[in-house]
Amino acid sequence: MEYVTHLREDGSYQPLKEHLEGTATRSAKFAASFGASFHAERTSLLHDIGKYSPNGQRRQRDPEHTAKVDHSTAGARVAADLDDMPAAFAIAGHHGGLPDLGTRLSLDDGTLCARLNKKLTGGDDPSAWRSEISLPTGVQLTPSWLPRNDVRLTAMYIRMLFSCLVDADFLDTERALSKEEKPRGIGDSMPALLKKLQAHVAKWLEEPKSDLCQLRNEVLRRCLRGSEDPQGLYSLTVPTGGGKTVSSLAFALSHAVKHDMKRIIYVIPYTSIIDQNAKVFRDILGDENVVEHHSQVDLPDTDAETPDALRKRLACENWDAPVIVTTAVQFFESFYAAKPGRCRKLHNVANSVVIFDEAQTLPISLMRPCVSVIDQLVQHYGVTAVLCTATQPELLSIFSGFTAGNRIQELVPDPDALFSSLHRVTFQQDGTLSDEELAARIRQENAVLCIVNSRKQARSLYEALPKEGRFHLSTLMNAIDRERTIATIRERLDKKQCCRVISTSLIEAGVDVDFPTVYRELAGLDSILQAAGRCNREGKEAAQDSIVHICQTEHAVPPIMRPNIESCRTVLRLYAEDIGSRKAIHAYFCDLLFKRGENQQRSRPVSSENDLLDTSKTLSSEARFAFRETAEHFRFIDTDTVTVYIPTPENSEDIKALRDGHYSRELFRRLGRCGVSIYRREYQALCSIGGVTEITDAHCGILSDIKLYTPECGLQVSCTSGLALFS
Secondary structure (H helix, E strand, O other), X not given: OOOEEEEOOOOOEEEHHHHHHHHHHHHHHHHHHHOOHHHHHHHHHHOOHHHHOHHHHHHHHOOOOOOOOOOOHHHHHHHHHOOOHHHHHHHHOOOOOOOOOOXXXXXXXXXXXXXXXXXXXXXXXXXXXXXXXXXXXXXXXXXXXXXXXXXXXXXXXXXXXXXXXXXXXXXXXXXXXXXXXXXOOOOOOHHHHHHHHHHHHHHHHHOOOOHHHXXXXXXXXXXXXXXXXXXXXXXXXXXXXXXXXXXHHHHHHHHHHHHOOOEEEEEEOOHHHHHHHHHHHHHHHOHHHEEEEOOOOOOOOOOOOOHHXXXXXXXXXXXXXXXXXXXXXXXXXXXXXXXXXXXXXHHHHOOEEEEEEOHHHOOHHHHHHHHHHHHHHHHHOOOEEEEEOOOOHHHHHHHHOOOOOOOOEEOOOOHHHHHHHOOOOEEEEEEEOOHHHHHHHHHOOOEEEEEOOEHHHHHHHHHOOOOOOEEEEOOOOOHHHHHHHHHHHHHHHHOOOOEEEEEOHHHHOOOOOOEOEEEEEOOOHHHHHHHHOOEOOOOOOOHHHOEEEEEEOOOOOOHXXXXXXXXXXXXXXXXXXXXXXHHHHHHHHHHHHHHHHHHHHHHOOOOHHHHHHHHOOOOOOXXXXXXXXXXXXXXXXXXXXXEEEOOOOOOHHHHHHHHOOOOOHHHHHHHHHHEEEEEHHHHHHHHHOOOEEEEHHHOXXXXXXXXXXXXXXXXXXXXXXXXXXXX
């Protein structure tokens, strides 16, 4: 009998043996970077053996008219019989997601133990697999560094093994359905990318135009020298305006070439600034080498075997490009996820340089689990991590709770001197201003930037200004329109033309603009200093003539920002004359750690795995591996958002493909720059009036009433809150 899988559209099938062996070959290659090739190979050979059963083959040959068959438990049972619980977890979850462990008494609760306890009927007997598949024997499966009783290391290892299996399974299925090998990881090599960067910075290093340029060049040189050092954990402590973005990229590329590493992953704090950082990298390295990944699209995890269902399952992102720009939310939530689509990319983090921009902005209540991920990646998965931040001591104390082995090495010695040298502005506290007073002040300036905390207030202030020379920036605009607006702003500033900009916090990082005057609504000190980085950025004017106004408004403070603002008020009182100093920044984060740590730990639950991470306990009972519980509770942001894609003449074919359900990784990569993330209540309101067409199985929407979007202000929503910080 011929055993088959994956019905193609032309009516042919992929041989099941071919699929298992093809998946095993890929999976073994993926796991090589962390010493688990044989383990990944054996896991993959077992993952679909349930399809060898009579019921499994009936399902494969007629998926439309045959009842669903559990084809993953059979392989999980064989793995468990081999005392291989990591493989059992990975196999059991390779379609529906990693299960919780359960107990020996579990019978029908979806846990791994319940599935292993389930009795087989004759039609579910998969024993025919032994006639086609041989398992590797006589080799060490798990890496030597993995203790059997350490839940922290084992849980992470299970997810990495799971990632190898899922990505290999998806890629082999994709090849089978198309009958050809799709190009993987298209892009230039690390040495070629390093040459592009060297060409980009050559003129800077040869002809510094100012003292500020010389300082930035020194940061760049230090990073290039540091890239020759061994793989490990580094920090880059540079104030805003110090050239951190390009210098960190230079370190990463040079370090990757030195140590034969495979990709660069740049992790930024907020979705709202991802396109600006990505644009810097694309301008230097080329579009084809950079992938932005922040999509809210959540594709279904299903056991369906129809060609259409398979295509949709294959569309999730796997980070196979040379340079990935993503968010901290996407990065860390993926490492505590259970779904195949979220975990698929994890193995591609191994043997990479990972840069964490503004690392101090990680949520306090989740700081230790996040640090645990970084620590394990550096110790066991060949990762070099760079923590880019204005202050390090808080992170140092948290790292010391996990290991003494990962010492943080600073790339730029004497950061205090660097902070003093980059003093370019004067801060002025203006008290409370009404919107009318603030708008009146802005109207008096020829070139001014005003940054506020909400999208609603940004729109209101923008509409209060004369039309000539006014600009609006918020995350209600898609990335393409934000880039066009920023380009126009730069042009008008260069020509000394009237330029009054009202923005949310998205302009505070990764946007190279230079205003003589900046207004910043009271926020966290880090946000205020980022705003100051848009004032006298090139140091051409005297500090006393470059004013950053700090003002409160009459708008209510969003609850999530209250601790930041309270801590900032404390520092503004204590360090009024020097709020940009390292001492002030350190005082702010120490105060914030206390305030936010107390508030968040009281208010939100954590999973058993998070509790373990917070107390550094090891595995003490079989009920500890609660993968789904962990995924449910490990959330950076409690507010649920949905992506709405904005149709344009240029993306009409992609919008049609999305509407018709023809999903692919490439499709979502292209559409990412046309999307706007809004709160679910706003999304539901737009759907209810016919403004948005829902794409239910991808959990996103397409704007159907084009009048609701303008390139100047973005998507029109009924916005009663809408923090710019997290939108």
